[in-house]
Amino acid sequence: MRSFVRAGYNLRKKTGKWELKVRPDKDSMLGRGLLSEKEYHDPVRVFRKAFKEYRPEQFLEFLAEAVHFSLGPFNHAPEGNLIGPYLHLVKMIDAAWLIVERASAEK
Template identity: 55%
Template sequence: MKKNRTDFQTRLGKGRKKHYELQQMETFFQLNDLPATKELLNTIMSYALKRNSWIKEEPSVIYHFHQAMRSFIRAGYFLILKEKKLFVNIQLEDVSPLGLGLLSEKEYQNPLLVFKKAFKEYSVKEFDYFISGMVYFSLGIYDNLPERNMINPYIHLIKMLDAAYLIIERRRNIKGRT
């Protein structure tokens, strides 16, 4: 008699539909407001680096944020694996410096550069480690601080949020024209 074994491992990337990553990012921004997400990430980061305090947010909110960011990171990683130019470069004539955020002019024109640079420097596993560590250290008082440099992954995440939002907005504008 054969034993049927169920595979409980995640099957990310298998059987994906066309533009699945973009749909996942769009869902992320439907459930999470960009400024609120960046503010919560900033709050988690600041409380994680403080020794004698913990975050005032409800732990369930922090856990939901942790899971949402993990799926966002994976969607960004699968987005660059396709290596396609999804959008036409945008002219920068009428863009204010405030509209750029942390993105450079080249990154504003091609937001995929942000993801390529981030995943060239850090792996998905390292981003998971960063997010998990920041959540862990923000929820309690600990004598130890994170042992790695946590500023660079934080900056990459902020830039990835800006770039993903820009990609989604451009996708909506393109769909709206047709």
């Protein structure tokens, strides 16, 4: 996941390569995951938005806290916001899947 966050940070600079110009024939809500229609058509937008809100270090801190709290019982509440980075990571995974699908469809 750490490598995914770093790759996503570099990916946010890309423009237009995986953008969908035409509306797909079967546009199902399940195929989009958590992505909005604009994010579905331009999946790199998800990475730009995520890294505009959070620095890569904040995502890595979130991952470390998630691992820490998943290892067993804890006596104190987590520090910081865990929901925001989690939602952005899930959307980035959905967007990455779209990018992989579209890149393989081009070949």
